[in-house]
Amino acid sequence: xxxxxxxxxxxxxxxxxxxxxxxxxxxxxxxxxxxxxxxxxxxxxxxxxxxxxxxxxxxxxxxxxxxxxxxxxxxxxxxxxxxxxxxxxxxxxxxxxxxxxxxxxxxxxxxxxxxxxxxxxxxxxxxxxxxxxxxxxxxxxxxxxxxxxxxxxxxxxxxxxxxxxxxxxxxxxxxxxxxxxxxxxxxxxxxxxxxxxxxxxxxxxxxxxxxxxxxxxxxxxxxxxxxxxxxxxxxxxxxxxxxxxxxxxxxxxxxxxxxxxxxxxxxxxxxxxxxxxxxxxxxxxxxxxxxxxxxxxxxxxxxxxxxxxxxxxxxxxxxxxxxxxxxxxxxxxxxxxxxxxxxxxxxxx
Ligand code: GLY
Numbered sequence: 001x002x003x004x005x006x007x008x009x010x011x012x013x014x015x016x017x018x019x020x021x022x023x024x025x026x027x028x029x030x031x032x033x034x035x036x037x038x039x040x041x042x043x044x045x046x047x048x049x050x051x052x053x054x055x056x057x058x059x060x061x062x063x064x065x066x067x068x069x070x071x072x073x074x075x076x077x078x079x080x081x082x083x084x085x086x087x088x089x090x091x092x093x094x095x096x097x098x099x100x101x102x103x104x105x106x107x108x109x110x111x112x113x114x115x116x117x118x119x120x121x122x123x124x125x126x127x128x129x130x131x132x133x134x135x136x137x138x139x140x141x142x143x144x145x146x147x148x149x150x151x152x153x154x155x156x157x158x159x160x161x162x163x164x165x166x167x168x169x170x171x172x173x174x175x176x177x178x179x180x181x182x183x184x185x186x187x188x189x190x191x192x193x194x195x196x197x198x199x200x201x202x203x204x205x206x207x208x209x210x211x212x213x214x215x216x217x218x219x220x221x222x223x224x225x226x227x228x229x230x231x232x233x234x235x236x237x238x239x240x241x242x243x244x245x246x247x248x249x250x251x252x253x254x255x256x257x258x259x260x261x262x263x264x265x266x267x268x269x270x271x272x273x274x275x276x277x278x279x280x281x282x283x284x285x286x287x288x289x290x291x292x293x294x295x296x297x298x299x300x301x302x303x304x305x306x307x308x309x310x311x312x313x314x315x316x317x318x319x320x321x322x323x324x325x326x327x328x329x330x331x332x333x334x335x336x337x338x339x340x341x342x343x344x345x346x347x348x349x
Contacts, residue, residue, distance in 0.1 A: 064214025087220020104244030231255025278320025
């Protein structure tokens with residue numbers, strides 16, 4: 001870190017009311033050293049998304065718009081069952097999407113929750129940010145708003161996600177009137193198990209060559225969730241947050257844990273206090289562990305029995321990610337798009 005960057009960080013920390021005595025410890029891993037390159041970090045399903053985001057920032061696009069352009073490829077991908085088209089539906093077989101965006105330079109954000117029939121909720125969230133005086137629109141109102149802005153409605157349920165839902169629905173109970181093939185004496189499959197309790201999502205944090213910041217999170221939420229359930233992804237401060245003086249923080253995985261820990265905002269706060277992105281994410285995972293007390297959420301070793309992943313970038317272009325259990329994340333900087341291992345609090349599940 002150059003002296004210039006060091007002085008700039010100290011001014012930033014003081015301006016944000018942070019403890020200016022602490023320098024950000026350079027992360028031992030995942031330090032982007034070439035500040036002339038924009039940086040984008042995302043969940044592991046976002047390798048193409050971070051490539052696009054960096055390409056757009058190199059062409060001068062604002063980071064929040066580059067983030068939304070990046071996640072669009074995942075929202076449009078029918079094979080990603082955690083986001084947009086092909087996202088797994090709720091318990092009634094209806095796909096509902098959540099997303100939010102945040103723009104560092106303006107300090108503004110926009111979000112939609114429980115949005116049906118529009119495959120690019122992050123783009124609708126951008127419109128909420130830019131074309132309303134509100135931050136969050138939900139349900140039928142969000143859909144009306146999207147229609148007003150010319151978004152086209154379509155059926156987001158693919159053949160594969162419909163079959164996964166039907167399998168789950170038929171197997172849910174033996175005391176209702178839905179019959180699975182097995183209950184009818186036929187051969188069934190267990191392939192839907194891979195979708196059970198599935199959380200996916202894409203978060204993307206973006207920092208351009210001038211240290212301007214933007215971020216975005218988009219999801220279809222928890223598979224087969226109770227109708228009306230909304231996770232962390234559309235909630236600013238939870239599944240996504242950014243502060244143009246500090247950096248970005250975002251989450252994928254069990255949304256309930258991220259909501260209860262205010263994950264996104266907590267990451268940014270930790271970086272403002274001097275932690276590296278990786279350490280800020282790890283501290284957030286520890287916070288989730290501290291806050292997880294009920295038995296049904298703990299394994300036989302007393303550890304949380306779910307996965308949650310956190311991602312961060314700072315204004316200096318450093319990045320990092322951490323999770324409860326091992327996993328990967330996507331990043332793109334001057335070295336190009338790739339997946340890297342995130343820091344895991346527990347080495348084995
Ligand atoms: N993290 C996405 C969700 O729980 O909805």
